[in-house]
Amino acid sequence: MKTIVKPYMIIIAVSAALTTVSCEQWIETDFPSNQLPTELVFEDEQTAEAALAGLYANLWNNSLISGGSDGMGLLLGLYTDDTASVSSPGSNSIIDLYYNQQISSNLIVSNVWTNAYQHIYAANSIIEGVKNSKTLSQSARNRITGETLFIRSLLYFYLQQIYGEIPYTDTTDYQINSKLSKLSADDLLSRIDADLEQAVNLLPSAYRNAERIYVNKSIANLLWAKLKILRKQWPEAENLLQLVLQSSDYAFQNDITKVFQKTGTHIIWQLKPKNSGDATKEAALYNFSGIPTTYMLNVNLVNSFSANDLRKQNYIATVTSQGQTNYRAVKYKNLAGANTSEDSVIFRLEEVYLLYAEVLIQQNKVAEAIPYINRTRQRAGLSALSTGLNPTSAKEELKQEKRKEFFSEHGIRFFDLKRWGQLDQLLSVKANWKSYHRQWPLPQKELLLNPNLNPQNEGY
Incomplete structure (x- = not known):
């Protein structure tokens, strides 16, 4: 594994951003006047909070959940059948994901890995700093450690689904991290x-x-x-989802025009734009007028909606220019300088409803599951499904509902198809799709730096 930071310090800049340094830049320097060594950072609650704030900021800036060009929404949307690209093939970067022609030296394949492990390393630094602190209150220790453990777990969870077998580290020890081996899926998911x-x-x-x-x-x-759903631990997943559903913090949003407004009580977690008035990255990424030059919605996705589905009217814009008709995602409405009502949504209650329905169906509780599918259907102006559906029909309705509800959101389509063993249905819409594309190649430069990561994934 290549990406590391200095083992004895976390850098806290005036902007409260964590600075990550690759091993080629490992040099000794005096502390700049606006930076603190690790042992001082975590002796003060304010600077400890700044370290954690830096980790959150980097999730917004360049992570799998960023919502921008380096996030799963776009990358895995292109990789599956949510999003189309109009760029020319052959650049060995993002366009190759759309054409399912990525190789181990692909820039995006490498950057996703590197950025995620930088964030994981920063998380390990925070956890270690809090553990070694002699002055932080117990409540601050618990919360900062809990938040950081969650972020690290989130990154590992997505990395495993994208790359398959990957290394796990909970240390900042460079000697250990430079020689890590991959863990099996079962071992990693257990951790x-x-x-x-x-x-x-x-x-x-x-x-x-x-x-x-x-x-x-x-x-x-x-x-x-x-995670429990991925491991087919249905009763455990049901219990955890019930805890969220039973929380008084959340209420279903019945107005489809307000689903992506930041004040909704259906919002579970979201990331805030860097500056006041900034657009979410999603709003900027999918915006175009005239002939698109980057990304647009896949016609296959657009055609999956019935004409009376309010999501087609509220989440998809038709753009006609020079005799061409294309489609763009407009879940987020506000562009730069005019955004006061939208943050970038990571988790929302609708996903809990549909995950809960899936868990119930898997346990043959179809009649209990259908009302949870019907909430998003009926909000979209569609008729309610019958509670008398058989399990096979209920699963199919659930799958169609999830695609229509969560397109362009954090790779949900890819993760669903993979979990259901249905990625190969992309063969009908993606000319270059192969079964081994269920995972990306391990980055070539990482294998060269650490031979313990071999062998390369199948097909690459």
Whole structure:
């Protein structure tokens, strides 16, 4: 594994951003006047909070959940059948994901890995700093550790789904990290499971910000439930999802025009734009007028909606220019300088409803599951499904509902198809799709730096 930071310090800049340094830049320097060594950072609650704030800021800036060009919404939307690209093939970067022609030296394949492990390393630095602190209050220790454990678990969870077998580290020891081997899926998911259990036990139930931009117990319970679903532990997942559903913090949003407004009580977790008035990254990314030059919605997705589905009217814009008709995602409406009402939504209650329905169907509780599918259907102006559906029909309705509700949101389509063993249905819409594309190649430069990461993934 290549990406590391200095083993004995966390850099806290005036902007409260964490600075990550690759091993080629490992040099000794005096402390700049606006930076603190690790042992001082975590002896003061304000600077400890600044370290954690830096980690959150980097999730917004360049992470799998950023919502921008380096986030799963776009990358996995292109990779599956949510999003189309109009760029020319052959650049060995993002366009290759759309054409399912990525190779181990692909820039995006490498950057996603590097950025995620930088954030994981920063998280390990925070956890170690809090553990070694002699002055932080117990409540601050618990919360900061819980939030950081959750973020690290989130990154590992997504990395495992994208790359398959990957290394796990909970240390900042460079000698250990430079020689890590991959873990099997079962081993890695077991470690994430233990980390999430600890995070849930440490985190408070209450939000510490009205905009719900910091992690609380319900957010951790939701991710933990997703992990249980991935491992087919249906009763455990059901119990965790019930905890979220029963929380008085959340209420279903019945107005489809307000689903992506930041004040909604259906919002579970969201990331705030860097500056006041900034657009969400999603609003900027999918915006175009005239002939698109970057990304647009896949016609296959657009055609999956019935004409009377309010999501087609509210979440999709038709753009006609020079005799061409294309489509763009407009879940987020506000562009730069005019955004006062939208943050970037990571988790929302609708996902809990549909995950809960899936868990119930898997346990042959179809009649109990259908009302949870009907909430988003009926909000979209569609008729309610019958509670008398058989399990096979109920699963199919659930799958169609999830695609229509969550397109362009954090790779949900990819993760669903993979979990259901249905990625190969992309063969009908993606000319270059192969079964081994269920995971990306391990970055070539990482294999060269650390031979313990071999062998390369199948097909690459």
